[in-house]
Amino acid sequence: MAVTIKDVSAKCGLSISTVSKAFNNYADISAETRELVHRTAREIGYYPNAIARTLKTNRSYNLGVLFQEERGTGLTHSFFASVLDAFKSEAEKHGYDITFINHNISWTGMTYLEHCRYRNVDGVCVVCANFYAPEVVELVASDIPVVTIDHAFSNRSCVLSENIEGMKALVAHAAALGHRRIAYVHGEHASVTENRITGFYRGLSEHGIEANPEYLVDSVYDSPEAGAKAIKQLMQLPEPPTCILMPDDHTALGALAAAAELGLRVPEDLSIGGYDGSRITQMTHPRITTVVQDSKCMGKQAALYLIDRIENPRTAGSEMGMIPTKLLAGESIGPVPERK
Amino acid sequence: MAVTIKDVSAKCGLSISTVSKAFNNYADISAETRELVHRTAREIGYYPNAIARTLKTNRSYNLGVLFQEERGTGLTHSFFASVLDAFKSEAEKHGYDITFINHNISWTGMTYLEHCRYRNVDGVCVVCANFYAPEVVELVASDIPVVTIDHAFSNRSCVLSENIEGMKALVAHAAALGHRRIAYVHGEHASVTENRITGFYRGLSEHGIEANPEYLVDSVYDSPEAGAKAIKQLMQLPEPPTCILMPDDHTALGALAAAAELGLRVPEDLSIGGYDGSRITQMTHPRITTVVQDSKCMGKQAALYLIDRIENPRTAGSEMGMIPTKLLAGESIGPVPERK
DNA sequence: ATCGTTTTCGGAACCGTTTCCGATCTGCGG
DNA sequence: CCGCAGATCGGAAACGGTTCCGAAAACGAT
Numbered sequence: 001m002a003v004t005i006k007d008v009s010a011k012c013g014l015s016i017s018t019v020s021k022a023f024n025n026y027a028d029i030s031a032e033t034r035e036l037v038h039r040t041a042r043e044i045g046y047y048p049n050a051i052a053r054t055l056k057t058n059r060s061y062n063l064g065v066l067f068q069e070e071r072g073t074g075l076t077h078s079f080f081a082s083v084l085d086a087f088k089s090e091a092e093k094h095g096y097d098i099t100f101i102n103h104n105i106s107w108t109g110m111t112y113l114e115h116c117r118y119r120n121v122d123g124v125c126v127v128c129a130n131f132y133a134p135e136v137v138e139l140v141a142s143d144i145p146v147v148t149i150d151h152a153f154s155n156r157s158c159v160l161s162e163n164i165e166g167m168k169a170l171v172a173h174a175a176a177l178g179h180r181r182i183a184y185v186h187g188e189h190a191s192v193t194e195n196r197i198t199g200f201y202r203g204l205s206e207h208g209i210e211a212n213p214e215y216l217v218d219s220v221y222d223s224p225e226a227g228a229k230a231i232k233q234l235m236q237l238p239e240p241p242t243c244i245l246m247p248d249d250h251t252a253l254g255a256l257a258a259a260a261e262l263g264l265r266v267p268e269d270l271s272i273g274g275y276d277g278s279r280i281t282q283m284t285h286p287r288i289t290t291v292v293q294d295s296k297c298m299g300k301q302a303a304l305y306l307i308d309r310i311e312n313p314r315t316a317g318s319e320m321g322m323i324p325t326k327l328l329a330g331e332s333i334g335p336v337p338e339r340k
Numbered sequence: 341m342a343v344t345i346k347d348v349s350a351k352c353g354l355s356i357s358t359v360s361k362a363f364n365n366y367a368d369i370s371a372e373t374r375e376l377v378h379r380t381a382r383e384i385g386y387y388p389n390a391i392a393r394t395l396k397t398n399r400s401y402n403l404g405v406l407f408q409e410e411r412g413t414g415l416t417h418s419f420f421a422s423v424l425d426a427f428k429s430e431a432e433k434h435g436y437d438i439t440f441i442n443h444n445i446s447w448t449g450m451t452y453l454e455h456c457r458y459r460n461v462d463g464v465c466v467v468c469a470n471f472y473a474p475e476v477v478e479l480v481a482s483d484i485p486v487v488t489i490d491h492a493f494s495n496r497s498c499v500l501s502e503n504i505e506g507m508k509a510l511v512a513h514a515a516a517l518g519h520r521r522i523a524y525v526h527g528e529h530a531s532v533t534e535n536r537i538t539g540f541y542r543g544l545s546e547h548g549i550e551a552n553p554e555y556l557v558d559s560v561y562d563s564p565e566a567g568a569k570a571i572k573q574l575m576q577l578p579e580p581p582t583c584i585l586m587p588d589d590h591t592a593l594g595a596l597a598a599a600a601e602l603g604l605r606v607p608e609d610l611s612i613g614g615y616d617g618s619r620i621t622q623m624t625h626p627r628i629t630t631v632v633q634d635s636k637c638m639g640k641q642a643a644l645y646l647i648d649r650i651e652n653p654r655t656a657g658s659e660m661g662m663i664p665t666k667l668l669a670g671e672s673i674g675p676v677p678e679r680k
Numbered sequence: 681a682t683c684g685t686t687t688t689c690g691g692a693a694c695c696g697t698t699t700c701c702g703a704t705c706t707g708c709g710g
Numbered sequence: 711c712c713g714c715a716g717a718t719c720g721g722a723a724a725c726g727g728t729t730c731c732g733a734a735a736a737c738g739a740t
Binding site: 002004005006016017020021024026048049051052053054055056057 | 725726727728729
């Protein structure tokens with residue numbers, strides 16, 4: 001069925017090796033021959049078989065993407081989906097396809113690394129996972145090129161979002177509007193979270209606000225329910241906060257609903273901040289004040305680092321890309337209400 | 341670096357073919373030998389190389405996923421992301437990985453079909469594309485197993501969402517609340533849209549409501565901006581609708597904001613309906629009344645059809661899965677306001 | 681005409697598997 | 711003790727390419 005290199009070689013009366021070399025731009029092929037080969041290839045619709053090529057060259061032009069499985073969200077998570085989309089586009093622009101690396105149920109029980117070898121991926125982008133899991137560590141310690149997103153390993157390239165600055169800017173924005181009782185409901189522990197907490201505290205101290213431990217609430221990402229719970233908990237404090245910063249936009253959306261349930265107007269009675277800069281923040285009423293993470297840039301940069309590492313194994317070093325964040329002021333953080 | 345079948349054969353003093361057969365459960369291998377092979381394989385960490393296996397067997401255990409490229413949304417679209425996620429999970433459960441099929445810029449200009457052959461995918465799931473594009477038709481007409489989502493080709497398996505019934509149910513819900521001036525802002529033309537329009541008209545006629553051509557607005561999916569524009573246009577009619585159904589939940593969210601801008605309360609002054617049943621509908625205030633599409637089920641079913649077709653080429657026919665939809669009543673469609 | 685050099689091409693091994701087919705060995709009835 | 715069937719295993723070709731290396735041809739210089 002499929003047309004192979006043999007068909008091309010037969011059709012133009014050349015040897016297989018000559019056709020192969022013509023296709024791979026070897027120097028010892030005359031211009032006319034090269035032209036002939038390409039022409040007949042086009043005629044009979046020949047494309048080199050990636051599988052055979054990979055077997056021989058050990059280059060698959062396939063990049064692995066490691067997504068966490070623990071939480072159900074997967075591809076549904078808008079921030080990661082956006083990062084992935086950009087990664088994919090950039091990879092494809094360079095001739096790479098992508099495959100997901102994971103070990104779902106009923107699979108032969110391969111580790112991430114084994115899966116990578118099994119599929120011969122040229123490199124892996126670890127987008128979102130428990131970076132401390134032994135399996136991830138094993139992968140990162142292997143000889144396979146790796147780039148990580150939002151987590152830095154030594155001697156591995158990574159792309160980081162400027163979380164400290166982003167959070168600081170958000171706190172500064174709230175402080176500028178007079179808020180001093182600012183709470184932060186944060187997500188699971190990870191580099192991202194730690195940086196945001198750092199940014200949160202720095203933002204507070206830069207505005208001379210004393211940190212109140214009760215205002216730092218342990219919660220999870222991407223859970224409007226948990227967000228709502230946190231809100232209710234915070235608002236029952238003897239001295240409730242006037243501004244609550246949520247771990248992400250989805251949770252902030254849930255917080256808006258929770259506030260409405262409590263009979264609180266946003267931002268007149270309570271200010272709420274999000275994080276990520278997803279599209280929905282601009283569709284709500286009030287629009288959610290958030291910190292935009294440049295997910296497109298992050299995904300693209302990760303692809304560039306990884307491909308560079310793959311194609312220039314000796315010259316390419318381990319880069320660290322810091323992608324700036326940007327405050328997007330909506331209406332959900334308003335002036336602090338008069339003290340009653 | 342990688343450990344091959346040779347290492348296993350050397351380690352247990354058996355021939356390569358024996359090891360291979362032991363791994364593939366051939367009958368002419370004694371139980372002890374099989375056990376020995378598996379044990380030493382586990383010891384030295386051997387996994388068969390998928391590439392070599394594919395080259396020989398012409399089975400890649402890789403499924404292609406065809407996503408549209410025209411609109412920027414890509415993976416970001418929550419409905420498709422959800423379908424894809426379910427498809428992926430089910431595929432992985434059966435030992436398949438997935439790769440995206442497309443023809444992005446700077447690529448050698450392969451068609452979808454050529455890309456499929458290039459990567460030796462065992463089958464393709466066409467999730468979201470222009471089903472009338474020549475390239476898609478070429479793929480569907482090929483010998484590669486194909487399953488389509490939300491579009492039916494003859495003699496190809498497909499998974500359809502019950503759009504007619506879903507839309508009818510939504511109209512019925514509005515009618516039950518007294519609405520008779522119901523508008524529908526629909527997305528681009530595709531099977532989905534046509535079915536929904538059909539359902540819309542049937543719903544109207546079943547409740548004795550005469551269709552008003554001005555109440556059917558041509559718009560696009562997933563565009564809050566376009567949604568907002570449509571709302572404003574509709575509300576300027578001499579007899580504006582009391583209930584507006586949007587093409588999807590994101591657009592409905594945009595419509596909510598647009599209504600707020602116009603000073604209209606939802607649902608007191610204007611009712612708005614969504615479609616898809618995405619998570620955000622339950623996080624807004626008011627919650628958006630929508631039609632839930634069972635995206636998980638759709639993705640899973642598509643994977644099952646495709647794999648069945650691949651693994652049982654003769655017995656498997658072309659199936660058509662109709663996935664039921666469910667009305668999810670929020671608060672965004674309320675009783676019709678008193679005629680002023 | 682001879683020789684060395686450069687250009688251009690083909691032969692063949694190899695990548696890691698699968699699988700057909702033949703070889704060996706065992707047990708058993710006659 | 712022979713022959714034969716069944717059980718086990720190994721040899722080798724093949725999948726579709728790449729790439730090393732040698733051979734042939736062409737060419738220029740002497």
